[in-house]
Amino acid sequence: QQQVKQSPQSLIVQKGGISIINCAYENTAFDYFPWYQQFPGKGPALLIAIRPDVSEKKEGRFTISFNKSAKQFSLHIMDSQPGDSATYFCAASKRTNYGGSQGNLIFGKGTKLSVKP
Amino acid sequence: EAQVTQNPRYLITVTGKKLTVTCSQNMNHEYMSWYRQDPGLGLRQIYYSMNVEVTDKGDVPEGYKVSRKEKRNFPLILESPSPNQTSLYFCASSLSTRLAGGEQYFGPGTRLTVT
Numbered sequence: 001q002q003q004v005k006q007s008p009q010s011l012i013v014q015k016g017g018i019s020i021i022n023c024a025y026e027n028t029a030f031d032y033f034p035w036y037q038q039f040p041g042k043g044p045a046l047l048i049a050i051r052p053d054v055s056e057k058k059e060g061r062f063t064i065s066f067n068k069s070a071k072q073f074s075l076h077i078m079d080s081q082p083g084d085s086a087t088y089f090c091a092a093s094k095r096t097n098y099g100g101s102q103g104n105l106i107f108g109k110g111t112k113l114s115v116k117p
Numbered sequence: 118e119a120q121v122t123q124n125p126r127y128l129i130t131v132t133g134k135k136l137t138v139t140c141s142q143n144m145n146h147e148y149m150s151w152y153r154q155d156p157g158l159g160l161r162q163i164y165y166s167m168n169v170e171v172t173d174k175g176d177v178p179e180g181y182k183v184s185r186k187e188k189r190n191f192p193l194i195l196e197s198p199s200p201n202q203t204s205l206y207f208c209a210s211s212l213s214t215r216l217a218g219g220e221q222y223f224g225p226g227t228r229l230t231v232t
Contacts, residue, residue, distance in 0.1 A: 006159075034220070043121075043207050043223030044160070089159060104175055105150070105221065109159035 003027055004092050006108025013115050019077040021111045023090035026071065030092040035064065035075050036107075038087045047088070048075070080115045087112050119144045121224035123208050129230045130198055138193045138227050140208030148211040149191035150175070150221065151183065153204040160207070166191055198231045205229075 034049035150165035162175030166185040182194040209221040
């Protein structure tokens with residue numbers, strides 16, 4: 001059972017365009033939703049994250065939109081650049097009773113983004 | 118430099134020969150974790166540790182062992198490797214799941230091939 005579903009698997013965008021990657025989750029106990037960026041030959045690195053008490057979070061050209069009722073969240077990359085070409089992973093984790101996030105981070109299968117110059 | 122280091126970076130071994138992949142972090146992080154990355158399957162968590170002497174299974178723990186005897190190190194042990202454990206392995210750490218909200222810092226990866 002795949003707890004976090006990510007789409008599309010691959011995405012090609014022209015420079016300056018908007019890249020949109022979508023994720024859906026099933027477990028309503030999830031309450032922390034990060035996006036990780038991975039370049040070839042490197043480990044993933046945290047890009048941006050959101051908690052379900054807000055519907056949107058923006059950091060520079062990167063925005064997470066969150067729809068709690070639909071159990072969906074998405075990453076928007078504005079003015080996409082060739083340097084954004086990488087694999088993007090959404091993820092989710094659950095809150096523990098003492099207020100932290102549980103250690104079991106569930107990842108989507110990833111989206112390979114190519115930004116053409 | 119704050120970092121997570123893994124050794125070896127590349128390893129080719131044969132079925133059944135015990136091996137250990139080391140992971141070390143110099144950030145005094147409480148939380149550490151191991152993942153495997155396979156094409157089309159994304160990242161799957163193998164084991165994680167909330168603190169010294171505290172470990173728990175992730176989604177795919179079968180065939181793996183871990184230990185957390187000291188805060189900075191979290192080795193991954195394959196007692197009897199099999200070809201289906203051929204994969205790219207990542208170690209990660211986080212300051213504290215309680216304080217950092219789960220932001221994890223990943224190592225550079227270890228590519229393991231079991232023949």
